[in-house]
Amino acid sequence: MSRLAFVFPGQGSQSVGMLSDLAATYPIVKATFDEASAALGLDLWALSQDGPVEDLNQTENTQPVLLTAGVAVFRAWQAAGGRTPDFLVGHSLGEYTALVAAGAISLADGVRLVAERGRLMQSAVPAGEGAMAAILGLDDDMVRQCCAEAAAVGVVEAVNFNAPGQVVIAGSTAAVSAAIEKLKAAGAKRALPLPVSVPSHCALMKPAAEKLRPVLESIVFSAPTIPVVQNVAARIEADASAIREALVQQLY
Known part of the structure; x- marks a missing residue:
């Protein structure tokens, strides 16, 4: 069985x-x-x-x-x-x-x-100051790289590696937004904001x-x-x- x-x-x-x-x-x-x-x-x-x-x-x-x-x-x-x-x-x-x-x-x-x-x-992290998003269609290293580039704006990290081509990022709202723009430019198929009120699993926690x-x-x-x-x-x-x-x- x-x-x-x-x-x-x-x-x-x-x-x-x-x-x-x-x-x-x-x-x-x-x-x-x-x-x-x-x-x-x-x-x-x-x-x-x-x-x-x-x-x-x-x-x-x-x-x-x-x-x-x-x-x-x-x-x-x-x-x-x-x-x-x-x-x-x-x-x-x-x-x-x-x-x-x-x-x-x-x-x-x-x-x-x-x-x-x-x-x-x-x-x-008060409500509205943190965010998470699911990134589809990029490899793990590219997601990490884009987050590192966006970190000048604030904390943003690749935090959940759900499956090949699906990674969740988390951090301050501004930094997550900046990372999403970089990830889209890098070829992400989709960037889906998650309906959560806190940025779980990143350094802010x-x-x-x-x-x-x-x-x-x-x-x-x-x-x-x-x-x-x-x-x-x-x-x-x-x-x-x-x-x-x-x-x-x-x-x-």
Whole structure:
């Protein structure tokens, strides 16, 4: 039998009305949102269904909504009799979702943790002052070169290497805009701004990462029941301290 992996998404995959069809078929979806909402003191289902989109896209809201959505889909898969995956992995925020799905942290701790992560990230870079964009059609080195040339304007870095020909850049709004112009001139097929309120995974997030460390230390981590592949090192870790350190490092 072929091996199965689940990949949980990161910020930018949210939309108003998400999972409404799935929730109509699988009651566990809404029940998962109710559980997470009670832990956080915020109606995450209403936010995901009714928005407004401006509120949904604020990172302190986006992160707990997407984590809950990922766990809800995973539970629906289990309720439908889907087999247990061999590996879990998550894109950025999705690494936290993977850890919840693997039983390393509880859903309640997970949503509280990522909501605080979002607040720390937003405080590091006020809304409107940071940006991210997906660059399609250029190799990694060209994206790095264009970002280096645009760095005279401000911080901008190639941060997520999603696939050959798809790289995400992040940094200050002005520097990201400057980099996009250079990337288009270099032959990028598309440059897609992402619907996020913070520039994740660049140097601007280092202050938030250091403040996140004690928050992670306050959370009880157990050994994952399903192997989780880390973002930073592409390793599988069961040790709680190693998992925490990887979550700090992946922020910047």
